Amino acid sequence: MPNSQSSAQRGSRGRGRGHGRGRGGHSTPSGPNPQPSHPVPPPNPLPPASGPNASASSSSGAPGNISTVNSEALDELHTRIEELLARATQAEQALAQHVQQSAGAAAAAPATAGTANSAANGEANAIVPRPHGSAGDGFSLQNAMGLENDRAQYKAIQRMIKSLVNRADIPSTIHFRHIDPVTLGKIHRIARQRQPYLARFQHNWATDEFIVMLLKSRRKTARRHRQAERALEEEELTASAASPGVGTSHQSAGAGAGGNAGGNGSGAGQNNDEWSD
Known part of the structure; x- marks a missing residue:
């Protein structure tokens, strides 16, 4: 009995010692994810890569090279x-x-x-200025009007203006500057309407030149007529004074009619005086 009791005591003491070692920290405690008691060192960095790709990537990542590339791109963009x-x-x-x-x-x-x-x-603004001089004395009206190759139109314009002057009853003895402005304005307007070609001449100078030439021609014609009439009168007076038949007839009439002869002679003398006048 004493041996069995001593062995039992030894077993209980052994269990007590084992339990005490576990609590002293040598045994791993139970629980979720225990933290290490010492700090973990960081992992070693990877060594730099070698080769052409590594050098290219390293050069492109350099700040100096980036600024150079950006400057060139900006210059090109600015240009x-x-x-x-x-x-x-x-x-x-x-x-x-x-x-x-x-x-x-x-x-x-x-x-x-x-x-x-x-x-x-016939209402266009004149575009052809008046040439220097006058028609027939300084320039040819037909050439100045640009109708040197169109005689038919030139003569048609001339006849039309002549009819307008006759219609206005302008005396042949009057000068152009004495024509009534209202009458002259009517001639200008009607002439442009009938012959639109006249509208191109400044201030109707072509129409005026036709009128001037017409009046001048009529004055010359009238002067020639007066000269011819005067010459005819002088010839008749001269012939009457030199003809003996006039005196003989009066004498015979006086001899036959008595006192009436003197009266007839005086009558013949009065007629000669009227022709002289």
């Missing part, structure tokens, strides 16, 4: 922008010039058409 701006300026100038030319042409077209229409109506 490109300047070229585009220059082209835009040239295009704008060309467009402005084209618009100006088109506007000028568009403005000239209605003016030309209006002039042509006005000329057809």
Whole structure:
């Protein structure tokens, strides 16, 4: 009995010692994810890669190389922008010039058409200035009117103006500067209506030259007629004074009729005085 009791005591003491060692920290405690009691050192960095790819990547990542590439790209972009701006300026100038030319042409077209229409109506602004001198004394009216190769139209205009002067009852003895302005204005207007070609002459100078030539021709004709009549009268007076038949007839009449002879003779003398007058 004493041996069995001592062995039992020894077993209990052994269990007590084993349990005490576990609590002293040598045994792993139970629980979720225990933290290490000492710090874990960081992992060693990877060594740099070797080869052409590694050098290219390292060079592209360098700050100096990045700034160089960016500067070149900016310069090229700036140059490109300047070229585009220059082209835009040239295009704008060309467009402005084209618009100006088109506007000028568009403005000239209605003016030309209006002039042509006005000329057809006899109301065009004169465009042919008056030459120096006068018709027949300084220039040829037919040539000055541009009708040197169109005699038919020239004569048609001349006949038309002559009929207007006759219709206005302008005396042949009057000078052009003494014509009534209202009458002259009517002649101008009707002449342009009948012959639109006359509308191109400044201040109706071609129409006026026709009138001047017509009146001058009529004055010359009237002067020749007066001279011819005067010459005829002088010839008749001379023939009457030199003819003996007049005196003989009166004498015979006086001898036959008595006192009436003297009366007839005096009557013949009175007739001669009237012709002289």
